[in-house]
Structure formats: C-alpha cells, structure tokens
Amino acid sequence: MNDDQVIWNWDHALAVLPDMLWAFLTVTLYVTLLGSLIAAVLGLIIALARKTAPRPIAGVLTFVMNFIRMTPLVVQLLFAYYALTAVPPLTLGILIFGIHYATYMAEVYRAGIDAVPRGQWEATTALSMSRGRTWTAVIVPQALRSTLPALGNYVISMFKETPFLAVLTVTDMVRAAQEYGGTNFRFMEAITMAGILFLIASYPTSLLIGRLEKRLVYTT
Amino acid sequence: MTDNIEALQRALPHVLDGLLITLQLTVAGALLAFVVAIGLGLLVRFENILLRGFARTVIEVFRGTSLLVQLFFLFFVLPLPPFNIELPPLVVGILGLGLNYGAYGAEVVRGSINSVSRGQWEATTALSLTRTQRMWRVIFPQAWALMIPSLTNLLIQLLKGTAVVYLVTIVDLTAELNKLRIDTDVFFAYSLGLVIYFVIAYILTIAMNALEARAKHRLGQGTRLREAVAAPTVDTEGDVS
Numbered sequence: 001m002n003d004d005q006v007i008w009n010w011d012h013a014l015a016v017l018p019d020m021l022w023a024f025l026t027v028t029l030y031v032t033l034l035g036s037l038i039a040a041v042l043g044l045i046i047a048l049a050r051k052t053a054p055r056p057i058a059g060v061l062t063f064v065m066n067f068i069r070m071t072p073l074v075v076q077l078l079f080a081y082y083a084l085t086a087v088p089p090l091t092l093g094i095l096i097f098g099i100h101y102a103t104y105m106a107e108v109y110r111a112g113i114d115a116v117p118r119g120q121w122e123a124t125t126a127l128s129m130s131r132g133r134t135w136t137a138v139i140v141p142q143a144l145r146s147t148l149p150a151l152g153n154y155v156i157s158m159f160k161e162t163p164f165l166a167v168l169t170v171t172d173m174v175r176a177a178q179e180y181g182g183t184n185f186r187f188m189e190a191i192t193m194a195g196i197l198f199l200i201a202s203y204p205t206s207l208l209i210g211r212l213e214k215r216l217v218y219t220t
Numbered sequence: 221m222t223d224n225i226e227a228l229q230r231a232l233p234h235v236l237d238g239l240l241i242t243l244q245l246t247v248a249g250a251l252l253a254f255v256v257a258i259g260l261g262l263l264v265r266f267e268n269i270l271l272r273g274f275a276r277t278v279i280e281v282f283r284g285t286s287l288l289v290q291l292f293f294l295f296f297v298l299p300l301p302p303f304n305i306e307l308p309p310l311v312v313g314i315l316g317l318g319l320n321y322g323a324y325g326a327e328v329v330r331g332s333i334n335s336v337s338r339g340q341w342e343a344t345t346a347l348s349l350t351r352t353q354r355m356w357r358v359i360f361p362q363a364w365a366l367m368i369p370s371l372t373n374l375l376i377q378l379l380k381g382t383a384v385v386y387l388v389t390i391v392d393l394t395a396e397l398n399k400l401r402i403d404t405d406v407f408f409a410y411s412l413g414l415v416i417y418f419v420i421a422y423i424l425t426i427a428m429n430a431l432e433a434r435a436k437h438r439l440g441q442g443t444r445l446r447e448a449v450a451a452p453t454v455d456t457e458g459d460v461s
Contacts, residue, residue: 007301067414067418070376070380070417070418070421070422070425071380071414071418072379072380073380074380074394075394075397075410075417078397078398078410079406079410079413079414082406083406083407161286161287163286163288164288166288166387167387174288174289174292178296187292187297187300188297188300191292191293191297192293192297194285194289194292195286195289196285198284198286199280199281199284199285203284206283206284
C-alpha cells in the first residue's frame with residue numbers, strides 16, 4: 001500500500017520521537033522547571049511587597065501585575081524577542097514565562113496569606129515578634145502549605161503553554177513535531193504524538209495535584 | 221515619535237482589521253466554548269457510564285493537550301486523508317479556542333452544579349419536580365451565579381489565547397502588530413498592542429462582573445446591578461489549569 005494511503009504509520013510515529021523527546025527534555029521541561037522556579041520566587045516577592053510596601057508603591061505594583069496578567073503571553077514574548085535581541089531566545093523564554101506566571105502565583109500567595117487565621121497575627125503581637133520574624137517564621141510557612149496545589153496547577157498550565165516558545169524561534173516539542181511533519185509530509189503522526197506526550201505528562205500530574213489538594217484542604 | 225504616529229495612521233486600517241479578527245475569534249470562540257462547557261459539564265454528571273465516559277474523555281483530551289497542538293491538528297492534519305476536511309483558518313481558530321476553553325469550562329460548570337447546596341436538591345424532590353425542571357428552574361440559576369467568576373477568568377484566558385492564532389496564518393491583531401513593528405519600532409508597536417489587549421480584557425471583566433451582579437440579584441442576593449458596577453475587581457482564584 002502507498003505510504004500516503006496509510007492513515008497511521010507507526011514508522012513515522014516512532015521516527016519523530018527522538019527529535020521530540022530531545023526537544024521535550026532540553027526545551028519544554030527545561031523552560032517549565034526554570035520558569036516555574038522564577039515564577040514561584042518572584043510571585044512570593046510580589047505578594048509580600050504588595051502587603052508590606054507603602055501604599056503608592058503597592059498600587060503601582062498591583063497595576064503592573066494586572067497588566068502583565070491580562071495581556072497575551074505571546075505578545076509579551078514577541079515584544080521581548082525583538083526588543084532584547086542580545087539575550088539568547090531560550091533564556092528570554094524562561095524569563096518571560098517566569099515573569100508572566102509570577103503574576104498568577106502572586107495572587108495564589110495572596111490568597112494563602114489572607115487565609116492564615118487572625119489569631120496567628122494576634123499571637124505574634126502578644127509575643128512582641130518583629131515584623132520580619134512575624135512574616136518569615138509564622139505567616140509565610142503557614143500560607144505556603146495551602147498554596148501548593150494551586151501553584152502546581154499553574155506549573156501544568158505553563159507546561160502546556162511552552163509551545164508558544166515557537167514565537168522565539170525556539171524548537172520546543174511541538175515545533176519539532178511540526179518540522180518533522182513538514183519535511184516528511186506526515187503531520188498525522190507528528191502532531192498526534194505531540195498531543196499524546198502532553199497528555200501523558202500532564203494528566204497524571206493533575207490527578208496527583210487533585211489528591212494533594214484534598215489532603216491539604218482538610219488538614220489546614 | 222511623530223514618525224511612529226504617521227506610520228500608525230497609515231497602518232490604522234490594517235490594525236483595525238486585525239482587531240476585528242481578534243474580537244471575532246474572542247466572541248465566537250467564547251460562544252462555542254460556552255456551549256461546549258454547558259454540554260460537557262451536564263453530560264459528565266450523567267449516571268450512564270457511556271455518556272459520562274465520553275464527556276470525561278473529551279474534557280481530559282482537550283484539557284491535557286496543548287491549545288497549539290489542537291490548532292495544529294485542525295490546521296495541518298484535518299485536510300489530510302482520512303479526514304480530508306479543509307477548514308478556513310478563522311474557523312480553525314474558533315474551533316480550537318472553543319473546544320480547548322470549553323473543556324476547561326466544563327469542569328467549572330460541573331463543579332458549580334455540584335456545589336449548589338443539598339437542601340436545594342432535596343427541595344426539588346419534595347416538590348416532585350422533573351429532572352429538567354429541577355436543573356433549569358432551581359439548580360442551574362444558582363450554579364450560574366457561582367460559575368461566573370471562573371468563567372470570567374477563562375474568557376480572559378481565551379482572549380489572550382487568540383494571540384497565538386497567527387501561527388496558523390490568521391491575520392489577527394498580533395499578526396498586524398508584527399507588520400506594524402517594521403514601519404514603527406518594536407517598543408511602540410507592541411506597547412500599543414498590549415494596551416489594546418488590556419483594554420479589551422478590562423471591558424470584558426467589567427461586563428462579566430455586571431453579569432454576576434445581575435445573576436446574584438435575581439437570586440435575591442447582593443446589590444442591584446447599578447450599585448455593583450462601580451468598582452470592577454479582578455478575581456484570579458479560579459483554577460485555569
């Protein structure tokens with residue numbers, strides 16, 4: 001039978017895998033992990049700054065945060081790509097993903113901080129703890145626990161948005177699949193495999209986070 | 221700067237065309253997503269294992285694979301055998317956005333219906349309402365008020381998601397910004413673009429907040445719409461992943 005008439009050709013499905021798995025490890029996973037790290041740290045800094053900074057500064061920060069959060073990641077990537085030509089695209093991708101998701105995670109932290117019971121604040125006053133110690137020893141540790149599942153969900157979201165890196169001419173997993181499809185005229189296997197790999201990676205993770213959520217919600 | 225303004229004036233018709241495409245994608249995508257969300261969200265609550273299994277599979281496939289993968293599938297794979305379906309790019313965009321965000325929305329719909337209080341369900345049994353009456357006259361109106369904040373988040377996500385469709389040859393606002401960049405400069409073109417997206421997102425948020433206020437007021441909760449529209453808040457606690 002002619003190659004074109006075969007609906008699904010396992011030879012192509014397997015041939016596209018090495019390129020895709022390589023891109024998965026060196027780009028998709030790499031950007032997700034480092035981007036998440038930046039987002040988690042920067043998000044916490046933003047959340048704390050909004051709570052502790054003087055009102056005008058906190059106001060400006062809130063506006064900038066909302067602006068970043070309510071505008072497309074793709075346009076932000078394009079902006080950075082053409083404005084900062086000196087920075088390597090992959091580094092730029094990690095930074096922009098990190099900053100974009102930091103604005104989401106900051107809101108998660110804020111909700112976590114707000115959920116710390118009033119009694120804890122009063123206790124720190126009763127013990128005449130300093131402001132710094134109140135935050136680092138009492139509030140933040142308790143806030144972090146309940147935020148874990150929501151942060152995890154954003155990591156999965158980021159993972160699924162990594163194909164946007166194509167905008168920076170970075171070859172992520174999906175772009176690798178698309179390139180294979182283009183040169184071999186076999187989009188069926190290439191694109192389907194990309195979808196399957198995403199599903200394999202993200203579905204079990206989201207189930208895990210769902211279980212984590214139940215455990216943490218009932219015990220806090 | 222004056223050069224930029226002049227270049228923008230020349231390019232304005234194109235930018236407006238792109239904006240129109242972005243708005244079409246957002247509105248049509250959101251409508252499709254809404255229908256998909258309600259349909260799958262109701263179906264996934266059925267006791268029949270086949271219906272429930274079908275809905276669950278569709279939801280997880282569209283949530284679990286990336287939006288861009290879905291757009292590429294519709295754009296590159298669908299025109300090939302065995303499908304042989306060649307869709308216009310704009311339809312590809314609307315379908316991709318609608319199915320992807322519809323699957324996320326289905327979970328919101330399901331969750332909101334499940335969190336309508338038990339007493340309400342029991343009351344419908346006591347009044348011996350039919351299944352349809354129970355859903356449309358008692359449960360859904362209450363679930364509707366609960367689901368709007370999360371749907372607002374998804375709507376903003378969808379608007380932001382439209383920016384990626386230029387990768388499947390749709391000439392949307394982002395595609396026009398990419399052209400505008402050449403005649404003006406990078407900072408001018410993309411800053412303008414970000415501001416336009418932000419304004420659309422802000423207007424959508426205000427509209428959805430008004431919708432929420434109305435839904436709550438009709439349930440006898442909250443203030444009248446007129447009093448509630450004063451200050452829009454951006455709610456971000458809804459789950460987007």
